[in-house]
Amino acid sequence: MKHIDVKPEKCTGCRLCQLTCSAQNFRLNTHKSARIGIVPRFPEGYFEVHLCNQCGVCLPTCPVGAISVDAAGAYVIDDSMCIDCGACVDSCPQQAIFRSPASLHPYMCNLCGACVPNCTSQALTWEEDQ
């Protein structure tokens, strides 16, 4: 299996990953519904990139067992089970579980990979799992 590798030092903060993600997953033109987070840090001059790295910390925190791993290795929250308690959001060491008006429940990267080809700075790349 493969995962999306993040090199924040290459991120230019353009939000194309987020725009692509929102278009792919929610059919919306916005960067604010994305399953990836970009946080600028200035004047020091860098961008934090928050993306699920499939560490699995969230899984046992869910009180109703709504989180599972799909065939591609992505962590998925079952909307029909989720009680929107926010425990997973709080637990994520990557700060990579998001809420937005685009969904009633939190969500994280589903490894659709739409962002990767649009990241020309190669801050996001596909890598084979070790």
Add this chain to the structure above:
Amino acid sequence: MINGYGGSILRVDLSTRLVKREPVTPELAHDWLGGRAWIAKYMYDELPAGVDPLSAANKVFVATGPLSGTLWPSSAKIVWGTKSPLTGGYIDSNMGGLIMAELKYAGLDMIILEGASETPVYLCIDDEKVEIRDASGYWGKGSVDTEYAMKRDLGEDFQIATIGPAGENLVKFACITHDVGRQAGRGGTAAVLGSKKLKAIAVRGTKPIPVADIGGLQKHTTSIIDAIRKKAFFPTFSKYGTTDVTDWCDSVGVIPVNNFQHAQYPKKDRINGKYMREQMYVRDKGCYACPLGCSTYTYSKKYDVYVEGPEYETIGLMGSNLGMDSIEEIAVLNADVDNLGMDSISSGSAVAFAMELYQRGILTREDLGGLEMTWGNVQAARAFLKLIAAREGIGATFAEGALAAARMIGKDTEKYVVQVKGLDYSAYDTHAAPAMMLAYMTSDIGAQHTRAWAIVQDITMGRSSTEGKGQVVYDLQHLRPLMEVLGVCRFPWLEVKVDWEDYVKALNLVTGQHYTTEELFAFSEKVWNLTRAFWTREVEGFGRAYDQPPAKMYVEMPDGPTKGAKVTQDMVDQLLDGYYKAYHWDQNGLPTAQRLREVGLGYVADDLIQRGRIAD
């Protein structure tokens, strides 16, 4: 809902503090698109003829375009326009960053700022909620410092545009700053905001932009980005951005040196993009949705200062044109003017003019506030810029702009100012570049390169030849400004050769309309006639006399690749004749009533006839 648009125009009266939303009508969207076209239209229609640029009756128009904030690559432009306090004519100036998207997410496509507040205020837009708030705590602070402070106070998710002390003090080339280092630089729009006591605009929005075919747009975007990655110039331009052109400008003799007295710089290896990356690189930075990421964020250890850039224009105007030693001197000057809130091009021009007057003994150290304004004296330049921003001593004279300063100083010094219509030349010498010179002469804001950049054509068609150059500039002026109508950056088209037709396709995917290139070029012709009409209305005696190159271009270039080159009046006349002919304007360069009617501006023709500006 209109696809591609936030849906509303926000009208803000700073005198009465009344705020209202006006709907964007389908006709306004379809017939005038947005961006600088909206600005040109609203400016002509709403500003009282002859308005004083720094009076409450002037307005500032802040407009996005239908592609601004969309997924389409480099959709990061927002345009600021007003009647310029520097030139007295039409000005628009655009910036990148992220605020254009935020504005549309708040449901807004344009802001119209009217009237004037008596006390410092800022405009806070939080989706539907709009407030005019007290800004006394920010007044006096630097542009960049204010942005950081406001983000701390309001939240990191606000996008903020600010003015600095120069704008507050009505310096006529004060600029607007956003996202640390993105500026709407030219023509003094920030001085108009200063006259209105508007320190900043902060905006946050949550509503996605409606797009007719989001799936089609995503597919189109991904395919264009794939093509961009494979373009020959992509690796270089994304790495060096505009600084890459420094060496080339030096080699072909267009880089400005010591106030355009020379056009080749012996220290060019210490001011180019390569040296900048070696010495100061922190991070590549990209505007919204931009796959090029051409901006370089840097840190100068020597001066302990962060700055976004310098870009090539700043390298030219504040580097070689001031005889500076290295990129670090340029960086600190850039950081200074960014925080003071002044256009780095016109700031460079003002300092260069002062340095040349000092070189020639026309102004003494005593005249210059005790500053020894020798070429390359970075400390003197920094101190001089602070005097300008504060309007202290000699700074008050130069705060009016270099041309106005020359007129105050007298002593035949106007011939040393390199400008057209009062707007200082950007960083391309035109002793041996007639098409580029014509681009400067006829740009609808004054001597700016963004409407048409024609040095390559000068090189291929002949550097002393005027033949066919009018048509070259005409053609460029039709395409490039369209980018600022649509709300996109020109660099993917210009630098990595994304096809123009792909922009048209993106526009149609976003709006659901069926625009054609032919229609859009005809539209460009209308906008160009409208801005020309604005100048005709606002400036008594406007015409050919205002399209003249600076006196320096008639002085022989003493050395370098263009040694011996100079411009003659015959060349200038030939250029203008060809250019006016292409536009169907009269021999004085005024739009004719017939032409205005043909391009759909009958009401403008009637207005200009009634005012006695043009003949029926």
